[in-house]
Amino acid sequence: MSGEGQVGGIEASGLAARRGGRIVFADLSFSLAAGGALRITGPNGVGKSTLLRLCAGLLAPAAGTIAFDPPPGRPPLGYLAEAAALDGERPLAQALGFWARMDGLSHPDARVAAALADVALADLATVPVRLLSTGQRRRAAFARVIAGGAFLWLLDEPTNGLDAAASARLEVLVERHLEAGGMAIVATHLPLRLPAMRTFAFGTPL
Numbered sequence: 446m447s448g449e450g451q452v453g454g455i456e457a458s459g460l461a462a463r464r465g466g467r468i469v470f471a472d473l474s475f476s477l478a479a480g481g482a483l484r485i486t487g488p489n490g491v492g493k494s495t496l497l498r499l500c501a502g503l504l505a506p507a508a509g510t511i512a513f514d515p516p517p518g519r520p521p522l523g524y525l526a527e528a529a530a531l532d533g534e535r536p537l538a539q540a541l542g543f544w545a546r547m548d549g550l551s552h553p554d555a556r557v558a559a560a561l562a563d564v565a566l567a568d569l570a571t572v573p574v575r576l577l578s579t580g581q582r583r584r585a586a587f588a589r590v591i592a593g594g595a596f597l598w599l600l601d602e603p604t605n606g607l608d609a610a611a612s613a614r615l616e617v618l619v620e621r622h623l624e625a626g627g628m629a630i631v632a633t634h635l636p637l638r639l640p641a642m643r644t645f646a647f648g649t650p651l
């Protein structure tokens with residue numbers, strides 16, 4: 446798992462996943478240490494989101510193991526999934542503040558304000574979530590991950606709906622996270638320009 450001098454990591458070995466009674470992928474292994482990132486790519490339906498769900502612990506592997514060794518003192522993982530799970534009726538900052546409190550974060554309002562500034566949504570802090578555009582909603586969901594301060598970011602198609610400037614900003618924010626000793630696993634069809642990122646390309650669906 447994590448080598449000498451490194452703090453935290455994840456190692457998957459011989460993983461297989463089953464969805465709806467069907468094996469989606471089998472015999473998949475990878476390891477990632479603090480400061481590293483893995484980009485998961487491949488055709489639709491090959492199992493990218495499924496792999497993230499396995500890493501998040503939301504789905505049990507059909508075979509194989511995942512050893513996750515987060516460093517102490519910070520939340521282990523933040524997960525950017527398809528749905529943002531933000532209350533549409535609440536102003537954006539409040540909707541994010543709700544999760545920051547649920548996650549037991551210290552200084553939740555300050556964290557949310559900083560995360561909104563990171564994703565260039567500070568001006569919309571008082572606007573109800575339901576009025577946000579698709580791309581703004583995606584950025585809001587990413588702000589939730591940033592505010593969470595977790596070690597491992599699991600990002601499922603994070604650039605979906607983002608314009609070029611927002612995609613470039615996302616790359617910078619992921620890089621900042623890695624430089625601060627975090628890790629990221631990103632399922633995406635798009636290239637991401639990150640020096641510490643390796644790519645794992647799934648083949649054709651089983």
Ligand SMILES: Nc1ncnc2c1ncn2[C@@H]1O[C@H](COP(=O)(O)OP(=O)(O)OP(=O)(O)O)[C@@H](O)[C@H]1O
Binds near residue numbers: 490496
């Ligand atoms: N809840 C579910 N029940 C049954 N089968 C599912 C379920 N979720 C996903 N699958 C199936 O598992 C396979 C992998 O799905 P997954 O969403 O992981 O693919 P993906 O690589 O992320 O695809 P995409 O590029 O379209 O996002 C697909 O064949 C899909 O139909």
